[in-house]
Amino acid sequence: MHMLTALAEFGVSGAIAGIRPLDAFPNVTDRLGRPEKSGRISDDRPWPQWFAYGDVVAETCACHVINKVSIRTWYDTVRIPAGRPGDFHTLAPATTFQELRLAFSGAGVKWHLVAQEHRLPQFTVETEPTGLPDVVVHFTFATGEAPVTDDAELHSVFAIESVHMCP
Numbered sequence: 001m002h003m004l005t006a007l008a009e010f011g012v013s014g015a016i017a018g019i020r021p022l023d024a025f026p027n028v029t030d031r032l033g034r035p036e037k038s039g040r041i042s043d044d045r046p047w048p049q050w051f052a053y054g055d056v057v058a059e060t061c062a063c064h065v066i067n068k069v070s071i072r073t074w075y076d077t078v079r080i081p082a083g084r085p086g087d088f089h090t091l092a093p094a095t096t097f098q099e100l101r102l103a104f105s106g107a108g109v110k111w112h113l114v115a116q117e118h119r120l121p122q123f124t125v126e127t128e129p130t131g132l133p134d135v136v137v138h139f140t141f142a143t144g145e146a147p148v149t150d151d152a153e154l155h156s157v158f159a160i161e162s163v164h165m166c167p
């Protein structure tokens with residue numbers, strides 16, 4: 001598997017290795033087993049918590065609904081679950097804006113730039129996964145001086161839902 005393939009699938013489906021926002025977390029443990037690591041997002045509250053399978057991290061609330069799924073892309077290699085407990089694809093994460101745009105184009109993924117109010121040296125591309133109207137996927141690129149450049153490198157990726165309300 002190539003990183004660009006995984007990212008294009010994430011953009012169009014909102015899922016990486018079948019892990020997606022608004023799914024019930026037990027569906028993930030049924031398939032992939034226990035996470036390698038987990039913890040609280042905030043020290044002073046029991047929920048939400050994060051659960052890591054390689055470099056894919058799911059965040060859930062106390063309802064065990066997945067609220068956010070991110071991929072840690074800032075290491076030299078990225079491990080993505082390969083569908084069975086303890087089995088991973090190891091990918092090279094380095095991806096430029098131009099490469100991702102071409103991968104999106106090849107896979108028919110629609111995207112747009114997110115307007116940003118801050119002046120950080122980065123920009124974000126958003127996709128709206130098919131069949132998940134309340135989920136967006138953000139791909140954030142680090143830049144030098146120019147706001148948007150072809151050779152900007154992928155800095156972070158996450159899918160997030162905007163509809164779940166804990167009872």
Ligand SMILES: [Zn+2]
Binds near residue numbers: 061062064165166167
């Ligand atoms: Zn909840």
